[in-house]
Amino acid sequence: MNELDRFSRRSLLTGGLAAGFLLAFHLPLRAAVNEPVQPRDTTDGRFAPNAFIRIDETGRTVLMMPQVEMGQGTYTSISAVLAEELDADWSKVEVQHAPPNDKLYGNPTFGLQVTGNSNSIRAWWTPLRKAGATARAMLVQAAAAEWGVESANCTASKGEVAHAASGRKLAYGALALAAQGQTPPKDVALKDPKDFVIIGQPLKRLDTPDKVNGKAVYGIDAILPGMKFATVAACPVFGGKVGKVDDSAAVKLPGVRKVVVLDDMVAVIGDHMWAAKKGLEALKIAWNEGPNAGITTRDIWDDLRKASQKDGAVAKSDGDIAKALASGDRFEAAYELPFLAHASMEPINATVHVKPDSCEIWTGTQIMTRVQSEAAKAAGLPIDKVIVNNHLLGGGFGRKLEPDMVVAAVKIAKQVDYPVKVVWTREEDIQHDVYRPVYRDQITASLVDGKVSGWKYKVAGSAVLARWLPPAFQKGIDIDAVDAAVDAPYDFANFHVEYVRAEPLSVPTGFWRGVGPNNNVFAVECAMDELARKAGKDPIEFRKSMLTKNPRMLAVLNQVAEKSGWGQPLPPRVGRGVCVQPSFASFIATVVEAEIDDIGEITLRRVTSVVDTGIAVNPDTVKAQIEGGLIFGLTAALYGEITIEKGRVQQSNFHDYRMMRINETPKIEVIVVKSGEAPGGIGEAGVNAGPPALRNAILAATGVTLRRLPIDRKLLAVGKKA
């Protein structure tokens, strides 16, 4: 691993990808997709010790953000990590979106400039600390040289270097020029966490002041001189194509400029979105729907249930599973999860200006370099002729890990000589998503002396990773789909996990906030509750008896039991359910308290989560991510399902693809445990916790064993048994 590259200014041209993920999955090391692009608003005479830090003579400290801000607070947390070791003056810190460049800004885990899998702080923790500390060392060296003293006798704090013996001080701005000439130290000491002054504080976010007054600019807000506006209709059947388009009425409408017919979609360009929308409505489009026009959700489930009967590829096997399952009290269950759309509040969009020899893009994406390379293909231009300007994302949730909206916008913009902003309507956004796959998870277990002695877990579903990052799909196993299955937190002596790849007919699948652990945590925690009942034990006591080798998990579980009032009496048809999850190197225990009325309607009363995510860079952000993640997951459990009829998605907007609203939101208490361990991931994690904890609360309240999401209220009415 040649980590120094991106951290030394001399080697900006010769960077290498970091190794962890690459070695683990034998990814080929690709050549860089483009030459490094330096930020455009550079300041002469600045101190630019590496790809992340720019200090000018006024002390203005600009930090380049290798990860994107989609609400998870990473711009503030990444800045805190850099500023901590840099001993920067936090009040002078500004952030800037990084340009596309895998060599400089590729996530060390993936080797790609990707934001996902709750991996920003986990992957960048040490590299960014080193980047900050190296820059600080160079500033100290510059000051020491200026004063003719030893660097070791100088200290740095809040953007100044001081020499205590002589009482002299110099601000970083004054040292910027001289520091640029210093040789970076080969090996730099990092701070002892007890000396942190920025990390661990509840920092105010850097991105929010502009989000209260309309000044924040998202991709959809890009405005360019001479720009026009487009909206699209894609073939409603997956895989279908455009047949015939009659645009005679559309082109006569005021403000309509052009109708663009692509292979599988039609776009109307107008003077504004309204003209484009009216133009699109006036088109008569005959689609060639193709072979998928008869597909229904039922067909997909029939296929998945059949596929899940097959033996899968073995992802992990400890002990003797056959022997263990042959004895004891046997348990079998299958859990089923539906397709889900992302429904970011900012509908997918991209603004593109294609010129004869260049293509410039304004959008908000989680995959800067992939957008650049895919746009280059669509534009028929070399990669270095494609400029991507990233923006704040109005939610990502995995949808913006795909480049399809940019590719389509490039194809549309190629037809005209002015910039075009292409905005998908909410209906098109929901009906042309890449969906969270349907999963069928089967768990077979045996109980001996009130504990699990054998645990066989088979996951069946789409391999998103096989499409998204093919080299990571090895030996028939999607490591994302089984992530929290192989990582079960419990002491299971005989433990076996299999994966069956089953791609749903015609429906494209993608990553969705919470990713693979969504299905794993649901299945494991539902099964654990059912096993606890079978063993005649309290669900928390049952789990605790098998967490003896997992002290961090045991500690959060004990604390959530206390904070949630676990065991205290409740009214009829009110129940508490627990979920324990090991996902993303964080340890989280959650209790949901819910009431189910006589007709089966659910009221969420209270949610308590205790989180050990190691060092919490910004504890308030950790809390916020768990609060929001819980609501995201509970929304899916209560309402989320995309269904297919005649090859088409049946849902279209928020009236039939429902979101939780403020009046349905319970009290949420999140407790962040103090820890000195390395930081874990947090953006995805809260999503996993809600559905199983709610389902277990329903089981406690009603005795009804649900094994499918979303929750079917009909099964919960008084007198019903699932």
Place this chain on the structure above:
Amino acid sequence: MHCCEFGSFIVSRRYDYGRAQIGERRKRSSSKGMHMATTLTINGETKSFDAPPDMPLLWVLRDILGMTGTKFGCGIAQCGACTVHVDGKAVRSCVLPVSAVSNRTVTTIEHVGSTPAGAKVQKAWLEAEVIQCGYCQSGQIMAAAALLAATPHPDDSDIDAAMAGNICRCGTYVRIREAIKQAANGRQS
């Protein structure tokens, strides 16, 4: 450690350069008929432009006037991202024809800070650190400001009634409720 008052944030300034031209564009008359010259009072300023009478106010604000703080979320008044004030009341601009607001006073997120309730809400939003992605928050803030202007001390059911039309996909509802109460009580954190 509360540092936001000193920190600055430059990412959102980078693409403002196109905005000057928007004015130029809207002054050009449409090459095709059926547009109407419309005059509105928006954020205390008189704005004249050509737009079809059925064009929703949302697209006038965003695509003709270049005021992008008001967001497009659903187009069918289901999510509240496009909320603005018309004569002080919260309305969904995505379904409001521009012809329906002539002679009315329109206030958007860009200007709501100049109203007492709007300023309180913005301050409370930052103090409670409500915001995540922020895309829905223009609408949330407009809805909350209208609530507080009409009901200075809302209880939970007032908050539910006023805010249930605004979806937040990041799930910031717990803090929205908290911030509205802070704003109402003038509490300093």
